[in-house]
Amino acid sequence: MPVRSNERNYFTRNIQQFAQDVKQGTGGKVEIVVHPEDSLTKQPEVKRAVQTAQVQLGEFLMSMHSNENAVFGVDAVPFLASNNEENRKLLAAARPFIEERLGRQGMRVLFVVPWPPNSFYAGKEINSVADFKGVKFRAFNPVTGRLAELMGAIPATVQQSEVPQAFSTGVIQAMITSPATGVDTQAWDFVKYFYEVKAMAPWNVVIVNERVFSRLDQATKDAVLAAAKSAEERGWALQAEETGKLVETLRSKGMEVRQPSPELMKELKAIGDQLIQEWAKAAGEDGQKILAAYRKS
Template sequence: MNRYTAMLAATLLLSTSAVTVSQAATPMRCSHQLPPAHHIAIVVDKWAAEVEKLSEGELDVQVFGADSLVKANDNILSVAKGDIECAFSLNFQWGKTLPIMNVTVGPYTMSSIEAWKKWPTSEAAAFLEEKLAEKGVKNIAWMFQTNTSVFTSKGKALVTPDDFKGIKMRGIGPAFDRGLTAMGATTAAMPGSEVYQALATGVIDAAITDVAAAYSRKYFEVQDHMTVVPVLAAYLHGYVNPAWHEGLSDKSKAALKQAGEAASQWALEASIQAAADAPKQLEEKGVKVHIATDAENEAFKAAMQPAFAEGFAEETGEDGKVLLGLIEKIQ
């Protein structure tokens, strides 16, 4: 090979490498806390495939579930700082950072499936998206997870407010936990991935969780009584780093928007099915499942709602009032 041929070959090699780099898919690392079997984790995987398809390979969506990339409590900051591109969090994980995200966990506040069908395109959702942007993340997907929860316990079912006196249980956030405290419980904050171990070792006596999560996280191995209650509604939402999003092509941005809209519907369908299946699945594992009666739900509501309302008002101020008004429009 003469000098000219060698130079030409090197030039062609560099040119080919540049083309390959320019055509490489943009990595999109997405962290979430849910175990692989959870119905919403499955929806997230389906969403990821849809994003890749709609972006025609421009985005390489890499999903890391079960706290395998970033711990649940660190997801929001990691995305805001740009350490990772994307994450999914449960609404109550915003805690005191953005307490209006907890509006749906108000006891018996938003348990209507019809309202959730309207949620992704509602003024209420748009209002929250603006607030999320102010906190440094861009929302890309709303995934309804549950309007059916369980109070889990061992040895005795929790069916009246008095049953909560003296027990220590997993809480989900300051405002909601006020309702548990009002019934006499002591609460401990922890992500869902840590609850099983805490129950198994006696760090806590009881928990509240999505009825389907009680099954997918195998709470039936450490708790033998579960009371099914429509006490709160929870959602997982997906968000990305705004600067990273701004650098995407119009095609990739459109792919994220379209896939997010589709995933909202998939999540609703999957959650309805999971809520229907889970009580029987838990019973098959030996759990004594009790479906709370109307009277029992009214007693829980009377005990918990005033305490939540007081805490939510203190935490959210005028924004909370505005958001509650917007939610009224879709009830």
């Protein structure tokens, strides 16, 4: 099972516990071998690898595939959902559409866990959007690339495992990502400032190949699904527990943790409104249904 992060990250720890629960719950019939940090399959290839049964199950950053279908990018639209309560409501609204699309492609959603809210890392002070003009800015999915463009920055696609090298070689100078990724990549070695704009909290999704799952007997299926339900609940709790600790780690390593200026937040919210409109147009009728359900909840 390929997973996105290293063993220290709460996503990976949660998945390792899921694997233990599956082994115990199935009486050893199903044993999951976890391969952290892109060591088995690179992140952009995980979804396809599960679909074609090169691997039986895997974890991937859903918004990485929003060019394939805009619905897969709903979690990463800046300022659509900026806290956990809103993020849970957004998942409830979007989940049927996500499961239907992945189901058509031969995959089943097992569980979904959010990243901590994503904020800015920069080597210089950022007081307004104008301060990003010409800055080489890490993009990890299409919407963060578009965000960079609208801020006047220069987007560069860099996966999580490649962040330290990208900073050290000058490929990127700033990024928007979670405090978890900041700690994992030791961002303090490359940048000084962390601005808590809390733009979005994207989701990692764990999927299983449906044909593989369908071959399991009913008791084994039930055990896997029970372990998945527990993993989702535990993952959301871990995110809430660890976000503050991760920010404190950034501070303890010498980074200046700052609140964004009112001017910066006003400009970012305006960009967010544009990105929400662009996403809704790209997602079509289903996008409108998701937004309507989310705003009604």
